[in-house]
Amino acid sequence: MHALKKNRPLRRMTLAAATTVTGVVLLLSLKPHTPPVPVRASSSASQPSSSPSPSAGSSGESSGSSGGTKTAGTRTVTGDTVQTRWGPVKVRITMRNGTITDVTAVTYPSDNPRDQEINSYALPQLRREALAAQNAQIDSVSGATYTSDGYKQSLQSALDSAGR
The missing domain is CATH 3.90.1010.20 (Sufe protein. Chain: A)
Structure with missing residues (x-):
């Protein structure tokens, strides 16, 4: 008899719980955007930089x-x-x-x-x-x-x- 037959609800619940836990673990293991690195403000306004490194400040x-x-x-x-x-x-x-x-x-x-x-x-x-x-x-x-x-x-x- 197949493991997911209707006369075996405990096996279906166990399998569903295991699948849910696996999905949550996989989602939590995803890596977010590259973490920002502090940037030093230049003291001269005449030094443009078109490719900066990100900084660790919060928005705003x-x-x-x-x-x-x-x-x-x-x-x-x-x-x-x-x-x-x-x-x-x-x-x-x-x-x-x-x-x-x-x-x-x-x-x-x-x-x-x-x-x-x-x-x-x-x-x-x-x-x-x-x-x-x-x-x-x-x-x-x-x-x-x-x-x-x-x-x-x-x-x-x-x-x-x-x-x-």
């Missing part, structure tokens, strides 16, 4: 210093490094006569292919939004929420440093 914390340069009506200001779940985000803005003329993501998560894929479409969208809005009140990019939040916070700190 910001650190680092704002820096800027000024040349004949054009001013470049770098925002604070904002630690996100997937790594640091830092934005640099260029302003001419009080108008944002360029926004560049200096530091952003790029340690794995998924980060690179997300940021390849998210950063250009965030840049366009910032240039159109001329402030940090921009929409987040779907699928890149943490990067979008860090981008907006760093952008706001750069604008604050520029006196806007």
Whole structure:
């Protein structure tokens, strides 16, 4: 007689329990995203880094210093490094006569292919939004929420440093 026949409910319950426990153990053994590593904030705003190492900060914390340069009506200001779940985000803005003329993501998560894929479409969208809005009140990019939040916070700190 087969082990799963209806006249043997205890065997079915035992098999179901064993299967459930095995499934839970397998799920718990999955490894999460690569753990972040602390990043050191550079003391000079003129040292861009397009491939940073992630940091261990929690979402929304910001650190680092704002820096800027000024040349004949054009001013470049770098925002604070904002630690996100997937790594640091830092934005640099260029302003001419009080108008944002360029926004560049200096530091952003790029340690794995998924980060690179997300940021390849998210950063250009965030840049366009910032240039159109001329402030940090921009929409987040779907699928890149943490990067979008860090981008907006760093952008706001750069604008604050520029006196806007």
